[in-house]
Each structure stands twice: as structure tokens, then as C-alpha cells.
Amino acid sequence: MKLQIFDIIVIGLYFACMLGIGYFVSKRNKDTEDYFLGGRNIPGWAIGVSFVGTMISSVTFLALPADAFKTAWIRFLPNFAFPVVTLIAAYVFLPFFRRGTISSAYQYLGLRFGSSIATYGACVYIGAQVVRSSSIVYLMALLMSTMTGLSIDASIVVSGAITAFYTVKGGFEAVVWTDVIQTIILVMGALIIIGMVILSLPGGMTQIITEGWAAGKFAFNDLDIKTGELASMEHGFSLSEKTTVMLLLVGFTQFLTGKLNQETVQRWCSTSSIREARKSMWILGGSSLPIWGAFMFMGTSLWVYYQHFPDTVSAGVLDGTLKSESILPHFIVTEMPVGLAGLVIAGALAAAMSTLSSSINSTSMVIVNDIYQPLIKKGVKKEGDLRVGLGAALTVSLLMIGGAFVFLYSETKTLTDFTIIITAVFGGxxxxxxxxxxxxxxxxxxxxxxxxxxxxxxxLYALLMQFNVVTRIFDPYYTAILGNIIMILVSYVASMVFPANTRDLTNLTVWDQTQDGIS
Incomplete structure (x- = not known):
């Protein structure tokens, strides 16, 4: 699959726009307050759109349509927990990070439990983000290589370097404003694809809904491994199999964890007030389900389309001989008009770049605020901090690109196992x-x-169970839920054995909040 020259020009213009924003915004960075928080004066609506862009990663752009094409809407089910988590985050979590000069999630852990726990949390975050970013660069390079004809090696360098340049150069403000543009492009891309399918079918939207519904493609069903057919899922509580209730709990846990990391806290702290920060959460909470739904609907639309216009790729995806993620790139290159294909590919790249830029900036902020300043060099001038921040962002970017090459030249099974291990350990x-x-x-x-x-x-037990080394006693899908429950319960019991010294907990628990922190 190769793009036409005009499509490549469209993608080139998109890259040039991102670089231009990074260069322009960089002139306003005078210290770390500007570089990492945009001077704490970024509008809430822009932060909200930035949240959306970061949330819709390349996984969303490629994997959600692929899953709806191959199966049904079962992977959409966990997303119903997101609006609830958004409300909890806006009115319970947010006040903890809008007080005083806190700008890092791990500064709160330091105030509550001491520097050792803050350092642990920061190191876990840094490690997880480097691995996550490397995998995204690798996937983005695969997409670019498939559609432009560049080698994967060159695609890693080009896509990684462009994202690194505008992020390292422009800082957090560049991340936010490029996110705004990228979010618009990627949503436009999804709508263009859906529109193309509607126009290609004689029955249009009605045909998609009617045929998809009749085939169970809109149901919360999954493929039965034994029969290869869509089958309904149980609804109750279970630790041994996937059910609708458990998938909702998985989504709740996943999204709750996402609202307690540095990428979220950094955005909350970059607004001028708690009101603006909450505005960003309203935008995020209100737009997420419709956008996720649009990407799932795209996959169902493609399934209906290829029922009437089948080819070897669509048949290969449905019979399992080809990866389902290949269906969307295949449709873009073979069915979309010149120019529009380039815009849609720019949207797919935007989804990845938005996530990457946020990860680079937030990780470098943690390195400066939670590792460098408290542990290595106390009391340095702001100008010195800014130089360290630039160096940290550059280092993270290089690790990200280098990690992508590790993914490229490693065996697939090793990569999968490594990703499972790192995700589980770092999310523990x-x-x-x-x-x-x-x-x-x-x-x-x-x-x-x-x-x-x-x-x-x-x-560790869950990982050994995943690889059949020890007896399987629960579905590994629920490791994050059980892990966090164990953390809370064990810490509570241990606190009875090791009672803490009496100290001031003002604004450190929900029971000790001052009125100014919750307004």
C-alpha cells in the first residue's frame, strides 16, 4: 500500500505546521513555570481538547475500528465508566492538586507519605512512560512505512524526531496547541471515513445500521474461540472470566488510574483557576463517549462495506490470517480519493503524536521536579532548571526513539511478553x-x-500465571483491579502495626480539606 504524491504533500504540510507551532511558542519560555505549565494561564477549553487528543491515541484510531470490524462493540463497554470517573476527578481529585505550588502528582505523595514514596511513584511513572512512548513510536512508524514507502527505520527517525522537536523546543504550551489541532484533524479523519462508506453504499446510513444490527455487530458480544462466532457475554461478577460487570470495573479502574498520573495533574495545574481546570474535565467527559463511539461505528461501517465489496485483505482479516489493524490502512489507501487519504493518515499520525508529546513533556517535568530538584541539585536558579528541563525532554525523546528500534529488531513474542511485564509491574x-x-x-x-x-x-504471581508457570486462579485481565485493592487493604492493615506520628494533614485527605481547596 502506497500513498500518492499529493497525499504525501498533505502529510508534509501537517508536519510543518507542528514544527512551526513548536518554534513559535518556544519564544515565550523563560523558566520552568512557562516550559512545563504554560505560565499557569492556559484556557480550560484548550486543556479539555488537549485531554481528548491525548486520550485518542493511535490505539484508538486503529484498534477500535479493527475490533468492531472483526467482532462487535464489546471493547466499548468499559468506556461507560469514563463519565463517572470524570466527575470523581473533577470534584474529588482535582482540589488536591490545585493548592499552593503543587505541580506534580508525586509532590502530593511526598507531602502525604514522605520523599521515599514520592520518588518511588516518580520512578515508576518515568519507566512506564518511556516504554509506552517507545511502543507508540514503533506503531506510528509501521503505519507511516506502510503508507508512504519509507523504511521502518527512517519512519521511526522522522516521526519521532518531528514530535521530539516541537515538544522539546516549545514545551507544554506547544503540546497543548498542537493537541488542539491534532484532535480536530483526527476527528475529521474519522468522520471522513464514515462519510465515504455511507456514500459508497446504496442504502447509506440505514443500510449500515440495519445490516450491522442483524449480524449482532452493535451488541456487546465477543468471538467464541471454539466456534469463531459472536457469542453473548455473561453479566454478573466473576474473577475467572470476562463479564459485562467486570469490564465496567476494568474501565473504572483504568480510567481512575489515568486521572492520578502526571499527564492529568500537569494539565490541571496549567490553568488559571480550579474553575478552568474543571471546565477541561467537562469537555473531556462530554466528548469522550461520542468520539469513542464514532471510531467503533467506523469499524462496523467498514464491515458492512466489505460485505458488499469483499477483497483479499478484508477476507484475510475476517478469517484470522491477517491482523485486524490492517483493515483501516487498507481502506484509506485503496478506496479514498487523493488528498483525503493524506488528511486521514495525518489524523492517524496526529493521534499518536498527541500522546507522545504529552508523555515527553510530563515525563521530563517529573524528572526535574521529583528527581533532580529534591535529590540531586537543590536550590538552583530557574534558568538552570529550564536548561535541565530541556535536557530531560531531549533525553526522554532519544530514549523513546531508541526504544522503538528495540521493538523493531526484537522478536514479536519477546516484545509482547516484555510489554505485559512492564505494564503490570509499573502499574502495580x-x-x-x-x-x-x-x-x-x-x-x-x-x-x-x-x-x-x-x-x-x-x-509477579499474576505474570507467572499469565505464562502458565503457576496455577491460574483468576483472569489476568483483572490484575490492575486486584492489585490496587491489595495496595489499599495491606497499607491500611500495616498502618495499624506501624502507627504514624501525629501531624498536620490539612488539605492532604478528603476529611481535612479547607474551603478554598474545594470551591
């Missing part, structure tokens, strides 16, 4: 630490350390 109970700190008055670093040790031990 961090949200649980925050929740324990916010919702109880108990505990100090000693109690949390006990919780960390047992949670990581549980995670």
Missing part, C-alpha cells in the same frame, strides 16, 4: 497509594512500603 498499585492517602488519615511511608512489597508480589 500506584492508584491505590493515592486513594489510601486521600481517603484515610492513617499510615506513613512504612505502611505504604509494606503495601508496595505485597502488591508487587501479587503482580
Amino acid at each position: 498499585g500506584i492508584a491505590g497509594i493515592f486513594l489510601f492517602g486521600m481517603f484515610t488519615r492513617r499510615g506513613d511511608a512504612r505502611a505504604v512500603v509494606v503495601g508496595i512489597v505485597l502488591t508487587l508480589s501479587f503482580t
Whole structure:
């Protein structure tokens, strides 16, 4: 699959626009307040759109339509938990990070439990983001290589370097404004594809809905491994199999964890007031389900389209001989008019670049605020901090690009196993630490350390179970839920054994908030 020259020009113009924004915004960066928080004066609506752009990663752009094409809407089910999490985040979590000069999620952990727990949380975040960013660059390079004819090596360098340039050069403000443009482009891309399918079918939208409904493509069904047919899912509570209730709990846990990381906290702290920060959450909460739904509907639309215009690729995806993620790139290159194809590919690249730029900037902020300043070089001037921030962002970018090459030249099975291990270990109970700190008055670093040790031990067991080394006693899909529950319960019990010294917890728990922090 190769794009036409005009499509490549469209993609080139998109890249040039991103670079231009980074260069223009960089002139306003005088210190770390500007570089990492945009001077704490970014409009809430822009932060909200930026949230949306980061949320719709390349996984959303390619994987959600692919899953709806191959199966049904079962993967959409966890997203129904998102509006609830958004409300909790806006009115419970947000006040903890809008007080004083806090600009890092891990600064809160430091105030609540001490520097050792803050450092642990920061290191976990840094490691997870480097691995996550590397995998996104790799996937983005595969897409670019498939559609432009560039080698994967060159695609990694080009896509990674362009994202790194405008992020390192422009800082957080560049991240936000490029996110705004990228979000518009990627949503336009989804709507263009859906529109193309509607116009290609004699019955249009009605035909898509009627045929998709009759085939069960809009239901919360999944493929039965034995029969290869769509089958309904159980609805009750279970730890041994996937059910609708459990998928909702998985979504709730996943999204709750996402609202307690640095990418979210950084955005909240970059607005001028708590009102503006909450405005961003209203935009995010109100737009997420419709956008996710549009990408799922795109996949169903493509299924209906290829029922009437089948080819070898669509047949290969449906019979399992080809990866389902190949269906959308195939449709773009073979069916879309010149120019529009380039715009849609720019949307797919935008989805990845939005996530990457946010990850680079937030990770470098954690390196400066939570590692460098408190542990390595205390009391440096702001100008020195800015130079360190630029260096940290550049370092993260290089690690990201280097990690993508590791993914490229490693065996597929090794990559899959490595990603599973890193995700599980790095995600082990961090949200649980925050929740324990916010919702109880108990505990100090000693109690949390006990919780960390047992949670990581549980995670290790889950990983061994995943690879059939030990007896399977629950579905590994629920590792994050159980891990965070273990973190909270063990830390609470340990706090009874190691009672914390009496100290001021003002604005550190939900029970000790001052009125100015919750307004």
C-alpha cells in the first residue's frame, strides 16, 4: 500500500505546521513555570481538547475500528465508566492538586507519605512512560512505512524526531496547541471515513445500521474461540472470566488510574483557576463517549462495506490470517480519493503524536521536579532548571526513539511478553497509594512500603500465571483491579502495626480539606 504524491504533500504540510507551532511558542519560555505549565494561564477549553487528543491515541484510531470490524462493540463497554470517573476527578481529585505550588502528582505523595514514596511513584511513572512512548513510536512508524514507502527505520527517525522537536523546543504550551489541532484533524479523519462508506453504499446510513444490527455487530458480544462466532457475554461478577460487570470495573479502574498520573495533574495545574481546570474535565467527559463511539461505528461501517465489496485483505482479516489493524490502512489507501487519504493518515499520525508529546513533556517535568530538584541539585536558579528541563525532554525523546528500534529488531513474542511485564509491574498499585492517602488519615511511608512489597508480589504471581508457570486462579485481565485493592487493604492493615506520628494533614485527605481547596 502506497500513498500518492499529493497525499504525501498533505502529510508534509501537517508536519510543518507542528514544527512551526513548536518554534513559535518556544519564544515565550523563560523558566520552568512557562516550559512545563504554560505560565499557569492556559484556557480550560484548550486543556479539555488537549485531554481528548491525548486520550485518542493511535490505539484508538486503529484498534477500535479493527475490533468492531472483526467482532462487535464489546471493547466499548468499559468506556461507560469514563463519565463517572470524570466527575470523581473533577470534584474529588482535582482540589488536591490545585493548592499552593503543587505541580506534580508525586509532590502530593511526598507531602502525604514522605520523599521515599514520592520518588518511588516518580520512578515508576518515568519507566512506564518511556516504554509506552517507545511502543507508540514503533506503531506510528509501521503505519507511516506502510503508507508512504519509507523504511521502518527512517519512519521511526522522522516521526519521532518531528514530535521530539516541537515538544522539546516549545514545551507544554506547544503540546497543548498542537493537541488542539491534532484532535480536530483526527476527528475529521474519522468522520471522513464514515462519510465515504455511507456514500459508497446504496442504502447509506440505514443500510449500515440495519445490516450491522442483524449480524449482532452493535451488541456487546465477543468471538467464541471454539466456534469463531459472536457469542453473548455473561453479566454478573466473576474473577475467572470476562463479564459485562467486570469490564465496567476494568474501565473504572483504568480510567481512575489515568486521572492520578502526571499527564492529568500537569494539565490541571496549567490553568488559571480550579474553575478552568474543571471546565477541561467537562469537555473531556462530554466528548469522550461520542468520539469513542464514532471510531467503533467506523469499524462496523467498514464491515458492512466489505460485505458488499469483499477483497483479499478484508477476507484475510475476517478469517484470522491477517491482523485486524490492517483493515483501516487498507481502506484509506485503496478506496479514498487523493488528498483525503493524506488528511486521514495525518489524523492517524496526529493521534499518536498527541500522546507522545504529552508523555515527553510530563515525563521530563517529573524528572526535574521529583528527581533532580529534591535529590540531586537543590536550590538552583530557574534558568538552570529550564536548561535541565530541556535536557530531560531531549533525553526522554532519544530514549523513546531508541526504544522503538528495540521493538523493531526484537522478536514479536519477546516484545509482547516484555510489554505485559512492564505494564503490570509499573502499574502495580500506584492508584491505590493515592486513594489510601486521600481517603484515610492513617499510615506513613512504612505502611505504604509494606503495601508496595505485597502488591508487587501479587503482580509477579499474576505474570507467572499469565505464562502458565503457576496455577491460574483468576483472569489476568483483572490484575490492575486486584492489585490496587491489595495496595489499599495491606497499607491500611500495616498502618495499624506501624502507627504514624501525629501531624498536620490539612488539605492532604478528603476529611481535612479547607474551603478554598474545594470551591
